[in-house]
Amino acid sequence: MTGDVIASRDNPRIKRLRRLAHEGGAYRREGQVWVEGDHLCAAALAQGHRPEAVIVTPAGMHWVERWRREGGLAADVPVWTVTDAVMGHISPLESPPSVACLLPLAEGTSVRPDVPTVVLDRLQDPGNVGSILRSAAAFGFAQVIALRATAALWSPKVLRAGMGAHFGLHLVEGADAAAVEALRVPLIATSSHQGAWLHTARLPWPCAWLFGHEGQGVDLRWMARATTTVRIIQPGGQESLNVAAAAAICLHASAVSAFGGL
Amino acid sequence: MTGDVIASRDNPRIKRLRRLAHEGGAYRREGQVWVEGDHLCAAALAQGHRPEAVIVTPAGMHWVERWRREGGLAADVPVWTVTDAVMGHISPLESPPSVACLLPLAEGTSVRPDVPTVVLDRLQDPGNVGSILRSAAAFGFAQVIALRATAALWSPKVLRAGMGAHFGLHLVEGADAAAVEALRVPLIATSSHQGAWLHTARLPWPCAWLFGHEGQGVDLRWMARATTTVRIIQPGGQESLNVAAAAAICLHASAVSAFGGL
Incomplete structure (x- = not known):
């Protein structure tokens, strides 16, 4: 999954990621959350979340290697490599991140009655x-x-x-x-x-x-x-x-x- | 000063107000601050600030009348009435206010050494x-x-x-x-x-x-x-x-x- 670099904005995956990244409520329809930047991704991994995919530019690959090495990121999580231009297209940020991940949204969130x-x-x-x-x-x-x-x-x-x-x-x-x-x-x-x-x-x-x-x-x-x-x-x-x-x-x-x- | 309604975006006053309302640091060049909305204007008047002008749409005139009546707004402060379209042109807000004021920026703000x-x-x-x-x-x-x-x-x-x-x-x-x-x-x-x-x-x-x-x-x-x-x-x-x-x-x-x- 890491061999090809996605360079086209017309790729259906890219279109979906852009919706998730730009529309505040899109995650409710899609059941997936766009998590961008190394800080947020690392925080999700540290809490045991398993991404459905990691989206990375060539400059961000060192994050993927580090997270795999340090155990937070399982080896079988797909990695989608994209060009800087495609990442800039997906992300709403002025300075697009070099890495992001796609998290499944936890469903069935019932209230825990006794916790702070x-x-x-x-x-x-x-x-x-x-x-x-x-x-x-x-x-x-x-x-x-x-x-x-x-x-x-x-x-x-x-x-x-x-x-x-x-x-x-x-x-x-x-x-x-x-x-x-x-x-x-x-x-x-x-x-x-x-x-x-x-x-x-x-x-x-x-x-x-x-x-x-x-x-x-x-x-x-x-x-x-x-x-x-x-x-x-x-x-x-x-x-x-x-x-x-x-x-x-x-x-x-x-x-x-x-x-x-x- | 309250007779005419300014309907043109090309009015030099309007151009200047738009700069003040849109550019974060424009007040430093101009020596004036754009204060928009009835809440902020009322707060400024309540603290004794004297606007250089009040900018108001026809729908906001009741604020001017109220502030004049209740003493916060001096009778000789100029009031510039503008159309809703002009106020929308000046203001960066999605819902432009019906009233705003132009405050002179206090200069020579030296440090007070003994206050919290x-x-x-x-x-x-x-x-x-x-x-x-x-x-x-x-x-x-x-x-x-x-x-x-x-x-x-x-x-x-x-x-x-x-x-x-x-x-x-x-x-x-x-x-x-x-x-x-x-x-x-x-x-x-x-x-x-x-x-x-x-x-x-x-x-x-x-x-x-x-x-x-x-x-x-x-x-x-x-x-x-x-x-x-x-x-x-x-x-x-x-x-x-x-x-x-x-x-x-x-x-x-x-x-x-x-x-x-x-």
Whole structure:
């Protein structure tokens, strides 16, 4: 599979890869995710993911050799070598990567009821969603549940912003009330005007944190299910924080309460 | 000034506004900042800024009337009425605003040596920079110093991500070593592998926090000047946090130590 270099944009495989790389929701139809760049590919391999194929330019072959040598990449995973021009055609990035991989999308993602969880309610900005996934992974959360109308978790933009966090988390998309009801851990919400101050609150562990839409916040029907509501001290005035910033503060506070030895 | 509606894209004023709205660094040449949307304009007026002009479509005139009535907008500030098509030509947004204003850029922004400060070292992503400005304002910081090669603070993208935080902060751009040396408050840096745990550290107030480039972190020459180094607990493993997420956690911890009554 490594002998020929694909030089044509009209190759059906290339057309499909370009759709996956450019369209935020294409992975849902195709059941495959485009993962680009050596950092993201290495993160996926390190978490035990097996690509359906590795796509590489001649300049990126050293990555394939290294990953095969160090055990992350099985010898029988197909490698498709493409020209720089074809990689530039597939990738939406100004500086296209020298290596990428095609991952099968894990199906049947049912909710794990007892693990530390983050619930996202209609977050729109891919950068915010990716940042929250990174914070969730860093602070010991195992699962992220995206309620309907949240940005597509495996879209290329969210993947890039997630910097590899996706591959270590249990991700559930398109979730509805049943997903929230399935959780057996306490649900915590943030508010700008009520609840205990986060920095003095006793936080349960494991728990599930709820973060909402950039403009509208968390839908009231989810707020009503929260067992705890906390608020973040803001001595500078009534500024509202960016939702990913607020999430980082909350998830860090959870990690300190669970692992900080205070 | 409110009688005529500007319907031509060739109007020299319109050409200049389009440059300001589209080019991240154009404000440095022009000495003026394009501030778009009712939220950002209202935030600027609330902080006492006086626009050189308000640019409005017929649908946005109620904002002008309201701001004049409620005192934020002086009666002698010129109002340029434009057609929806012209506003769409000026603005880079998919949904152009119905109102915007042109603010003079504050010049001669020398460092205030004794106030709570955030120092940005070559941060690149406008969303990250805007998010950090919001966190700084929310947590009682008065000044943000952007060292050379940091994203342009008053660019349209950073302004949008800042959600109005710009107007309440003292902002210094293009700063060099002299700016850092001018600070008389303790300089705090974050590290992934050394220093006290943030959640147990005693933090000075006022202080200056140092945050660095998304990939490379803080330059070693600035790290060497830090009087305190702290690190953030990450029980999930060696994931690195998004820099705006890390900044939110640190600035919140500062606010708690100064104002949290613990």
